[in-house]
Amino acid sequence: MTRFETLLNALRSSDVSFVIVGGIAATFHGSSRLTNDLDIVYERSAVNYERVTRALAPFEPYLRGAPPGLPFRFDVDTIKRGLNFTLRTSSGDIDLLGELTGVGTFSDVLGQSVEAELFGATCRFINLDALIRSKRAAGRAKDLEVIAELEAIRGTRRE
Numbered sequence: 001m002t003r004f005e006t007l008l009n010a011l012r013s014s015d016v017s018f019v020i021v022g023g024i025a026a027t028f029h030g031s032s033r034l035t036n037d038l039d040i041v042y043e044r045s046a047v048n049y050e051r052v053t054r055a056l057a058p059f060e061p062y063l064r065g066a067p068p069g070l071p072f073r074f075d076v077d078t079i080k081r082g083l084n085f086t087l088r089t090s091s092g093d094i095d096l097l098g099e100l101t102g103v104g105t106f107s108d109v110l111g112q113s114v115e116a117e118l119f120g121a122t123c124r125f126i127n128l129d130a131l132i133r134s135k136r137a138a139g140r141a142k143d144l145e146v147i148a149e150l151e152a153i154r155g156t157r158r159e
Contacts, residue, residue, distance in 0.1 A: 001036075002036055007091050007094055008038070008121070010059070011056075014055035016048060017048050017051075018124070019106070019109045019110055019113045020039070020124065020126065021039045021097065021109065022037070023036075024038060025125045025126045033149070037094060038093070040095070041098070041109045042098065043110075044105070046076075049080055052079060061087040065086065083097075101137040102134040102138065103133060112126060113125060132150050132154065
């Protein structure tokens with residue numbers, strides 16, 4: 001079980017620049033579906049690579065789905081050379097996304113986000129329209145299933 005509050009507190013206390021996307025964002029907007037991981041889009045900058053590393057290193061991040069013993073080092077160079085990381089940590093699963101399909105880079109996502117409180121602290125969440133766009137662009141079965149619910153939520157807000 002992912003300890004969302006623990007992971008978010010670590011990111012916030014290290015001043016990581018990020019926007020919450022995926023299932024937690026869907027729940028924030030009113031979706032009834034549950035998620036097992038925390039999905040964030042992170043700013044791709046030298047200072048933020050260091051912040052992400054500092055925030056998550058205590059949780060022993062390892063590539064989700066990779067065989068045990070595979071050499072993997074979670075550090076600034078790894079983040080800089082990669083883009084998207086699906087990680088398993090001691091506090092649960094987290095997906096670090098350098099870009100979001102259908103929306104773009106961190107700055108694109110940030111420009112389409114809203115601020116709200118979660119677990120007693122302020123966070124940024126992707127807005128509903130951009131979330132729907134990202135789900136549609138990803139095209140995975142689980143994403144397509146939630147689009148109808150998110151569009152219904154959007155319809156009730158516009159009436």
